Amino acid sequence: MRIASAFSAAFLLTPAVPASAQAPNPPKLIVVISVDQFGANLFDEYRPQFTAGLKRLASGTVFRNGYQGQAATETCPGHSTIMTGSLPARTGIIANSWYDWSAPRADKRIYCAGDERAPGSTFRNYTVSPVHLKVPTLGDILKKLSPDSQNVAVAGKDRAAVMMSGHFADERWYWDGKQYVTDLKAAPVPPSVPLINAKLAKFIAMPQAPLVAPPYCQLKARPIALSDGQTVGAGTLGRAANDYEAFRESPDWDGATLAMAGALIHDLKLGRDKAPDILSIGLSATDYVGHAYGSEGEEMCLQMFGLDRELGDFLRALDSMKLDYAVVLTADHGVEDLAERVGAPRVDPALSAKAVGAEIAKTLGIDGRVLVGGTGGDVYFDPALSPDQRAKAEAEALRIFRAHPQVEAVFTKAELEKVPLPTGSPDKWTLLQRARASFDPQRSGDLVVLMKKGVSLLSKPGVGDVATHGSPWDYDRRVPILFWRPGMAPQNREEAVDTSNIMPTIAAMIGVRVDPKTIDGRCLAGISTIACPAP
Numbered sequence: 001m002r003i004a005s006a007f008s009a010a011f012l013l014t015p016a017v018p019a020s021a022q023a024p025n026p027p028k029l030i031v032v033i034s035v036d037q038f039g040a041n042l043f044d045e046y047r048p049q050f051t052a053g054l055k056r057l058a059s060g061t062v063f064r065n066g067y068q069g070q071a072a073t074e075t076c077p078g079h080s081t082i083m084t085g086s087l088p089a090r091t092g093i094i095a096n097s098w099y100d101w102s103a104p105r106a107d108k109r110i111y112c113a114g115d116e117r118a119p120g121s122t123f124r125n126y127t128v129s130p131v132h133l134k135v136p137t138l139g140d141i142l143k144k145l146s147p148d149s150q151n152v153a154v155a156g157k158d159r160a161a162v163m164m165s166g167h168f169a170d171e172r173w174y175w176d177g178k179q180y181v182t183d184l185k186a187a188p189v190p191p192s193v194p195l196i197n198a199k200l201a202k203f204i205a206m207p208q209a210p211l212v213a214p215p216y217c218q219l220k221a222r223p224i225a226l227s228d229g230q231t232v233g234a235g236t237l238g239r240a241a242n243d244y245e246a247f248r249e250s251p252d253w254d255g256a257t258l259a260m261a262g263a264l265i266h267d268l269k270l271g272r273d274k275a276p277d278i279l280s281i282g283l284s285a286t287d288y289v290g291h292a293y294g295s296e297g298e299e300m301c302l303q304m305f306g307l308d309r310e311l312g313d314f315l316r317a318l319d320s321m322k323l324d325y326a327v328v329l330t331a332d333h334g335v336e337d338l339a340e341r342v343g344a345p346r347v348d349p350a351l352s353a354k355a356v357g358a359e360i361a362k363t364l365g366i367d368g369r370v371l372v373g374g375t376g377g378d379v380y381f382d383p384a385l386s387p388d389q390r391a392k393a394e395a396e397a398l399r400i401f402r403a404h405p406q407v408e409a410v411f412t413k414a415e416l417e418k419v420p421l422p423t424g425s426p427d428k429w430t431l432l433q434r435a436r437a438s439f440d441p442q443r444s445g446d447l448v449v450l451m452k453k454g455v456s457l458l459s460k461p462g463v464g465d466v467a468t469h470g471s472p473w474d475y476d477r478r479v480p481i482l483f484w485r486p487g488m489a490p491q492n493r494e495e496a497v498d499t500s501n502i503m504p505t506i507a508a509m510i511g512v513r514v515d516p517k518t519i520d521g522r523c524l525a526g527i528s529t530i531a532c533p534a535p
């Protein structure tokens, strides 16, 4: 059952008007690609190795110091910045999940791309929806201005597709673990979708031989034994028949999502009429490979070469369709490599909200739960605490967190509420400003706990989960931002810019004027073929 978005068309009051001076020769199809966990460290390292799609995209305008500026370097906040022109503090998508004590169900944990009003829904069993995204995407704005324009998304992850397309998507598809599905039940099913799903089922039913490692990847093959008994670092991404988990940890998944993207372009005739169309693509395999193996082993190397090849095939398919298109590629966040490979510490399990809460309960003689949350990031006080208990618990929590050698900073809601949204170069933002960029007074934790640089946010390795992101440090924040269009002059830009600038830059490319008061980003000046509006 589709749960209608809580927002009506009247919500889209963003005063968007066609630019008085139309963009010269705007492309007919804008393809926006987010590669999940493709941090700038990976882009910088592999750039000389790319020979296909990423080589082509890196021959346009390259911002190698792009930033997901916020402290909450997670998938949902990151994707929410790309097509809205806004920081997570404005999009409302402050994390992948948060707590809402007023939610109309027993499970108060809220999934960023779910609708908790859906009957029977829980955090894990959710109904996909854009309801929590507080702002329109460029696709939403474009459709209001130009009803013939199409706003389409396809991704490995539902939250990537939802956050990039927004409230008024024509089509939105994502992988549910077995096949590509949609939450837009009223939209017609493009004829290629069931065919691709059927082909994929047959493909995954076959065992896949290990990938052949190029010499660059062979040099990275170094097995690392982890405390849970698994060994990673020298894997080659082969898999057994019907191993759907391993499928997601391979470039095959990105290839499938790109095949879907190509099929949607064909079936929906994207880029074929005067009205410009937007296709948002979320490629999620890099994130799964990074979580399962880290970012500096043979496995990620094979994923990088595979991603390059798959993107090359996709761009060649677009060329063969003779479309006038432009591509923007970025990422939702980076990653910290495997702690055991780089000699980094793992976070002390005593710093989890549960453990610290239990310590406080014992000290204060509180019978029940005190803190709710994970390890680091947003931490909430249990709403059942009395005002007196709550005040004492906060003082105690601050004392415990701040005394711990792995904790860099703890900010309270009161502190964050006083800080203005950061502007300017995101590489210069203080930790408090980074935390402010992903702070929402209704959704964020009562405390935001930030660990020291280099501390792995996973206290121990598990299968498929050995390395992660989510810190306020640049290995998680810095991402590439690439603009490419045939005929665009190559340009390497060194200045730090955050991803909220992507949307107004694309808007300028297609001649859509967005009220600068409604977004955080600004059109990036000086890109060949893109004329920014006068301020």
Ligand SMILES: [Zn+2]
Pocket (backbone or CB within 6 Å): 036, 037, 074, 075, 076, 287, 332, 333
């Ligand atoms: Zn992600």
